[in-house]
Amino acid sequence: MKKLSIYIISAALLVTGCSKKLDVQPTQSVDEEFVFTSDANIKAALNGTYDVVSGASLLGGDVQMYSELLGAGDEITWVGTFNQPDEIYRKEILTNNSFISDTYLQGYRAINICNNILANINTVNPADRDRVKGQALFLRGLVYFELVELFAKPYSAGNVGTNPGLQIILTPTVNGEVTAANRVARSSVQDTYAQVVADLVAAKPIIGGEVGEYGSEYAVSAILSRVYLQMGNYAGARDEANNVIENSGAELETDYAKVFNNTSASKEDIYVLPVTAQDGSNDLQVYFSITDYGARDGDIEINEDHIDLYDASDARGALFYLDGSDIYRSGKWKFQYRFLPVVRLGEMYLTRAEANFRLGTSIGATPAQDMLAIRSRAGLGAVATNLANIRYERRLELAHEGQRIQDIKRFQESIDGFSYDANELVFPIPLREINAGGGVLTQNPGY
């Protein structure tokens, strides 16, 4: 009898249902189905999109650095050991450049999150729905704009109806399915810009909010002014810039140095990325600054050729500093954990000045007044109002802020021996995308 009970107990032990033990839930992640079931989660996903967009591969510094490296001329030199930025600096870019593919991937990652938010927008509380939708549209438009500037020929190169732009994806990826929507051909440059404009224009009236770390009507206007400048739509650029200057509540800092190295948004910031010791990235600081300030090894040096551009009394020139080896360094990106302005009011004055000048109008102010506002802040007097001077002022005022190659391209200048529309000034579509693209994704000319 005892023996029998042992048999039974032993046997029971073997088949005891442990199968429930196989139901293990993740603790650091949630399933995707769960994300879009509540108002709070969608808002968290929106905040997550801001995080992705502020990542180092996107506006957390790399995108701006690409612009400066492509437009380096003799003014800056890449001396770091990383070959990916070096390829960009030398305009000898390999299609497997990992910085570039990271930027591409992170860009579409942000776009996909936006698409998910927009597809589930009705789950958001009605009171907040427009604001959330506006934010998602703003971020999607912004990212498409940054990508099209890097991966396609500039608008100024013409043939906008035929030059390839980006693959435009407006539907979310769900259940791990790669669909036909992901296997579309690249839209034209024109159509890509049209999508950017459509998103931003749709966002503008509903986004609300104030200037600062998140998108607002004025952040939308400021980005739109850049888009229109690229497109040569000066009236649009002027009106958007004017809207920012007149209505955003932002004002020029009296001291140029106060625009940078801040631990909170400055008075001048329209859209600024928060960077603290705990969170955020500022790759401009990482590569422009030196190890003394917690950066890498001073990978980007500022040359005399650039310093010589400044008048001796120019506060903007005074911001540069010499390191221990007597090499000039950008004072804008000196310290670690400082906020990174994406777009600021100073640029709006110059945009309004340029657009008004080109159109012969004086919406908001005359070009001379706008120029003086910028120059006097730098401790300089007036100069003749002409396109060359406005162009020159942009070069100094926005130096090393990531607008260099865009301005070169739209002014149809050449740089380092390359014409503004040269193949070498356009990034290759990353090799991994060509390989994974199922044959529909065309490579850029020259690669």
Add this chain to the structure above:
Amino acid sequence: MMKSTLLLLLVFLLSGSMAWAQTTTSGKITDSKSGAAISNASVIVKGTSSGTSTGQDGSFRIDIPSGGATLVISSLGYTSKEVSASGTTTNVTLDASGTKNLDEVVVVGFGTRIKKDLTGNIAKVKGSDVQNMPVTNLNQALQGRAAGVFVEANSGKVGEGVKVLIRGSGSISASNSPLYVIDGIPISNNSYSGSPISDINFNDVESFDILKDASAAAIYGSRAANGVVLITTKKGRSGKTNFQVNSQYGVNKPTHYRGFLNAPEYVALLREAAINSDNLDGIDPLDPAQYPDSWLEFAEGRLDRYSGWSDWRTNQTNTNWEKKAFDPDAMTSALDISASGGTDRTKYYLSLSYLNQDGILIGNRLKRLSSRINLEQAVSDKFKIGLNMSLSQTSAGRVQVDNEFATPMQIVALSPVTPFYDQDGNLSTLPVTTYNNPYIDYAEGKFKAVIYRNIGNIFGQYNFSRSLSFRTEFGVDIQNQNDDQFYGPNTTYGTGSNGYGESDWFRGLTYNTNNYFTFKKNFSQKHDLEAVAGMSFQDYNSEFANVYGEQFPNQQLQKLASAGLIKGGTSRESNSTFLSYFARANYKFNNRYLVTLSGRVDGSSVFGNDNRYGFFPAASLGWIVSEENFMQGQKLLSFLKLRGSWGLTGNADGFGDFASRGLWGGVAYNGTGGLASTQLANPDLKWEKSNQLDFGIDFGFFNNRISGEIDVYKRKTEDLIYSVPVPGNTGYSNKLVNLGAMENKGLEIVLNSDNVSTRNFKWSSNLNLAFNKNKITKLDGDQTLIAGNDGRYLNSLIVGESIGVFYGPKFAGADPANGDALYYLQDGKTTTNDYNAAGNFIVGNPNPKLIAGFGNSFSYKGFELNVLFQGVFGNQIQNGAGGFMSASFDWFDNQTRDQLDRWQKPGDITQVPQLRLGGGNGISASSRYVEDGDYVRLKSVTLAYNFPASLIRRAKLTSAKFYVTGVNLLTFTDYKGWDPEVNTDYRAGNRNQGSDFYAAPQIKNFSVGLNLGF
């Protein structure tokens, strides 16, 4: 689950109180020829698990049922014998068999087998063969000793990763590491830093049994696709307590110095490179008018900077930075003490061990203090309980991974014109040094890991009858690890932030229970049946937390309590479970026909509901031909067995706990939490499955003086889990899918031979050879090629080729006309200087074609000499740092000496393109940096002297041995890097093999030791 186990134990305890009538017999086991006592012979009461072993004098004492019993007597090197025992005295003589291996007991999963009766392929390495080998990781001790077991330490860093591949790579994305099982309990192969296998003191190990073919391994089902290493620790034997003390001391050196340019060479070549770059720009920098803004001015400016207080023009400084990466006083010391013994009912083994091994790199060391208690108690004739428990503390000084500026080996990049100290006696630092000086990271930083590990199990075994028993085991593996890092204000990580500190905590908890029945019966003399059936459950949980900060007030206050700024921290958890049911039957007919069938059902939490369970069957057959009548009467072939096996095993390890799900993770923006996509879902994800077919012959000639095994196998892994690139416009880069397939085909040969066996002089040899060919047979179905050229490495996945082959441009040397680096176009004939236009070729294979081990043991009177050579053949290595250190002076990194052969003038034929500062002349990944990695190494050599018995007795000892031993004393290779046994740690993986990147050479050790028994 737990409750029922306890209940069961209770029932066992109650039943154990029942008494059984029994008597005791004792006797002595002796050699039939010489009459010498045979110690350590095993004496087992047939049909039970009760047994003992003989003492030093060959005597034993054992309880037997009062009605009498059959005793099975066996000892290594003797033919086993069964004798019936009924009286009080049972003396037995054994005949020397010469069969050595054949009667050896081999541990299989959930049981043991006699080697002769095996139908699968299991390689056995005795613990005594690797005893006291001065390495920290047991895998390194096994290197070269088992056929088809490839062992490769990533580098000479102690306590770090060691790759083990049994019969080649079986997977692209999942784990390729075997399952480690200690005394029946699978252990964790995860850790936060370092190799978790380094926590194990292998001096406690009785045997390693490596299950290689699917039939042997299939009882571990889904865990076994990469083979299983069964580790059995030493157990006590009844008899007087035997103490063993071993003390050892040795010195450690690198196997090889690579050699870099000295200061005059550095200056000369750097200036030449700058002038070349100027000339290409149409500038003559030697003309003072053209000197300003020239490359030469730039280079000489850098020379001024790098030479600090000294003058490079007069060669005032000539620093050999390579030597500075190594600790000149690195040593190893070890002390092991063990005690074992027991009574008829209680057996124990206790040990305490201390190992202190300095790595050869500055700042790298490992100290391990470990103890073990193995205890077994026969509660009654039917019931025994026991415990195998080890506790260890590993304390390691770690160095950064190979691609960090702070890792010691990157010191070689610094310029020889840079003085080691400045004029104030401080270490040179930026901007005098070219890069961060790793010596400062060593001198003013620390990286210490402390790991407490407790691996143990308790078991109970109940014998219902002579035929049927039940065993339950409950095991734990607790890992508790803390990594503490501090880097002062002058170090790589502390610069600009007044010091950097980090504290990481990791806890791994594996618990496992096995419960199984064993049935053994012999029917009418001819039929032997053994069957096992049971279940096991495993739960693995790990938790991790860290915090890091900056702004320390000084160098002394290194804990985060003193950090002025806490930068961040995190905590994470991961969890996975396995539930398994298994069964196996071994059947032997007429002592010559063997059949084994096994099956296992595994459930894993890693997969979605629909794909959770997998069934893993195996079957094998054996025929002991030499037992047949027609084989009798001949003397040549003393043993012959044919065997064949097939089995299916699975793999679910190594790609995350929730691989099938679409996941979103927490992120932060502007101080507010957010959610962002992290993983693309694949609800269809399921087990990788590995099919293996093995045919083998075991043979013995001349009364088994020459014996061996030959195996051929084919292992096909299907449904390979592979992370397929998806269009980035999905918002994701990759998706895990079951699409790929891979096969490994191979041939293994093992030969053992007693070359000389006289009274005083013995010489035996052992050779193992393993040929393996790995081939990817399918990737995602669409792609046949996933090129891996990232500018630095070329490891690619190509259908029809081995995993991780080097695929990229083929270097054609320097253009004799102008010194440009040339590459072949895709036609393989025409050359180009445009890297982007170069064709792509398979320019190397990191997988060895052949691995081999060759051991020889000699003994003469009291002397013993053991020599083991180990070799790896047919593989290539790529130096990923070639673009920095052998780069035609592309930048200021010091260059390897081969750059002296650079192109200098038209007509020069050389493999080193013209030196060009900032010129990128041939520095991207290509065959330029691929070399043959074949090597043969004197892996270990030990010369021991056993003091004569008379002397030992006078000293009241049972044994005394003095020995000298060396590890990696000689390496024969054409590889020009530091060491051909290399795979840089920061990227080591299934695909990323055979790459060198400032990886430390292996450790060459020379030790002396003394071993006493009493």
